[in-house]
Amino acid sequence: MTRQATASSEPVAPAEAAAADATRPIVRARGLAKQYGDFTALDHVDFDVAPGRILGVIGANGAGKTTLLNAILGLIPHEGELTVFGRDPARERAALMRDVCFIADVATLPKWMTAAQVFDYVEGVHPGFDRTVALDFLSRTSVPLSKKIKKLSKGMTTQLHLSIVMAIDARLLVLDEPTLGLDILFRKQFYRSLLEEYFDDSRTIIVTTHQVEEIEHILTDVMFIRDGRIVLEAETEALETRFAQVSVDACHADALRDLGPLYESGSLGRKTFVFDGADRAALQRFAPPQRMSLADIFVATMQDAPKGDSQ
Amino acid sequence: MSRLTKYAALARREVQETWTGSVITPALIMAVVVLVTVLALSAVPQGGISIGDEGPDINSFAELLDRVGQEAEGDEDKLMSTFLLGVSLPLALATYFIVFFTLLGSLYEDRRDRSFLFWKSMPVSDTEEVLARFLGGALLPFVTVNLVTLAGLLVLLVCATVVGLAQGANVGLLWQIGPYLQLWLLSFPLFVLMMLWMLPLTGWVLFASSVAPRAPFAFAVLPPVLAMAIEGVVFNSGRVAEWLGRRIVPMAGDDGIDDVDGFGEFYDSLSAMMLGDWLDLPTMPEFYVSILVGAAFIALAIWRRRYTS
Incomplete structure (x- = not known):
């Protein structure tokens, strides 16, 4: 048995283990790459995302932001090494989604459903969903429970989606242009709710947006992407x-x-x-x-x- | 959270999503069939009909019941069951279209409106998701159509009973439906056999739904149509068409209903043909080939779903 193996078999104090978890990156990418034909969407990027951070991924259209998020969410196959909470997202998406929530750049809630039906479904499939939290959040909006989503405005649909995200006890929230198409009031309210009611030290948020100035104050870290490469990665401070x-x-x-x-x-x-x-x-x-x-x-x-x- | 809870949520969603195709459409079709049948029975006194070469014209529903009862003496239950099978035939045929279009939209529609991203944000694997869609499209309509059919037939029988009672008829004949109910109950396990036998077709449609960039109908229909056309032109044969046709109606074609005498024999031949064809399927190697081919298409649909973004 090697010294290293002996060391790793020694009991670790709970406090030390918790401290190690608190600093271990929840997302770790090494040589992450994605090619679409001749187009390089991600060009062998390396990065870590620590817990309790709000990372803004910023880049022009086609820079590779959504590809990066899709890889993290296990929506696309990729080259290189990528782990989220120690799991390979491409192979273990379903298990990963117990700890990860995401809102995409378009209204993705199924339009034929009512809000109540969506809650029924999420309650049935997601072990971390708390319906009372979702209902409490929704009660402070004008979103009706019984109306089909196709009858709701984009703002209301986003509020409904946010109520679901708020009610899921996830450790990572991925937002891809979540406020696209919303007016300024909804956008402000969206980020305020995220900060005041969702975010804490145990949770991490990765967000992409074109409205950089609106989220600048909430970001703890930024990553600029251009042509599939990271050109800047730093803490906002x-x-x-x-x-x-x-x-x-x-x-x-x-x-x-x-x-x-x-x-x-x-x-x-x-x-x-x-x-x-x-x-x-x-x-x-x-x-x-x-x-x-x-x-x-x-x-x-x-x-x-x-x-x-x-x- | 148990897997049962998860699967119950997926099943409930399938019922909700396919409600129009699986419940509303069959209910409307059955309502029309029942209405037309009731109107036809009500029209007997005005038109007058005759049964067979002999005997007087029939001028009321009560007379019709009496005369039919005489004609089918001893086999009244089989006569009524044949009648009910006939009334339910339009909806049974419509089920194939319902299954086709439900499956066709199952994986295509949520790609079109991007709601697949919401489904993928849940801890449900792509295999579970696609299988839920498949069962929602390929099995659920058969079950709901069967329930709607029975409900519609009961409404029809109640209406006929009311009309018959108003005319002083002996309505006991109307409720001799034991053989039909037996067949109805047997149809549920038969659906599983049917689903497995038809797996190449339903699996293909599901696969088309998962990959078609647009116009999934053309994507699903054109390849088999082209295969049939090419085979016809090049080999002057129709094996592809025959093979595809057998997935829908597995009859060999040589055991039809011939030389029957009376309603009793007719019903016996009809039910034996319906049950026999389906119950014989597991004894045929072709049955297991069908399962493999269909499973391959479903596996491809799962693979495609996994990397849809």
Whole structure:
């Protein structure tokens, strides 16, 4: 017996085991790839998702976001290594769905059903579903239980879907453009409900959206994807110190270019430079560095990254 | 949560989803059949009919019952059972169409409206999901149609009894339906045999439903039609058509109803032919080939479902 095997057979204290679980990645990808004919949707990406995080996966249309989520959800076969809660999603989707919930970019609830029928079904097949929680959430909306889903507005359908997700004791929630097509009020309410009533330290959320500015404040981590590759992966708190934007008169442009900007744009005789990890004191000599929004960082990163370039 | 609870939820969903095809449509067809039959019986006094070459015209439903009772003396129950089988025939034939279209939409419709993503977000395996859809399309309609048929026939008999009583007829004949009820009860296990025998057809339709990008009807119908046409042109034979036809009606064609004398013999031949053909199936190697072919199509549908995204 090897020393390693002997060590692993020793009893582990419950507190240590719990601590290990709390830090172990719930999603682990190594060399994850997906090819559709000549099109590379995912190009051998590596990443981990830790528990208790809210990860925003951000990219342009066709960047590979949905493919990434579909792989995590076991909806597509893939190359490379991918585990979710230690399981291979492509082989163990059904078992995985006890711990994973997802809302796709389109209204996926079966239109011929009523809300009550959907609850009946989920209650019958999902061991983690609590009907009272779903009913309680729905009672605060105007969604009728007896109306067929095809008669509901898109906002109501999303609220109904959210009520199901809220009532399932899942550890990972995957959201693929969940608020697409909803008005601003529904969108705000959707994310507020997620944060206030769903999210806690034991749960993880992976979300993709084009409305980056609306979810920026709730994200703990971001992942930018372009052409199937991860071009940025960071904690949102770190982005503030890492990225900076400086606007100067055109006469200072050359000096700033020497500092290696990530992105440069010009307007009305002024030049704006975006820096990744630059010395703030050096920038301060030209102009006060400005805090950048996630959308601004995304645009700068996407503009900069040449096709095929990796992180 | 037990598997039984899960399967009960899947079964309930299938009943709910196929309600229109499996219950409403058969109920409407049966209602029309019952209505037409009741109107036809009510019309007897106006039109007047005759039975056989001899005897007076019949001018009322009561006279009709008396005359038919005389003609079928000793075999009244078989006469009534033959009558009930005849009345239920349109719905029995419609069942094949109901099964076809229910299966055709079973995996296609939820891909079309993207609701398959919701089903896949539940802890239900693709095998369980596809088998639930298959049983919901291939077996459930037979069961519901059988129940609807019996309910419709009972309504018909009650209506006929009321009309008969109003005319002072002896309505006891109407309720001599023992042989029919026996056949009706036997039909439930027969459905399982039928389902297995028809598995290549139903499995193929399910597979078509799982893969057709659009127009699943054409996807399901054109390949076998083309196969039949090509065989006819190239080999001048019709084995594909014969093989497919036998999946629906497994009769060999040489044991039909000939030289029968009276209702009793007619019913005996009819029921023996119906039961015999189906009950003989497990003795034929072709039965097990059918199961294998059908199972292969269902396995392909499960495989396709697994990677639908």
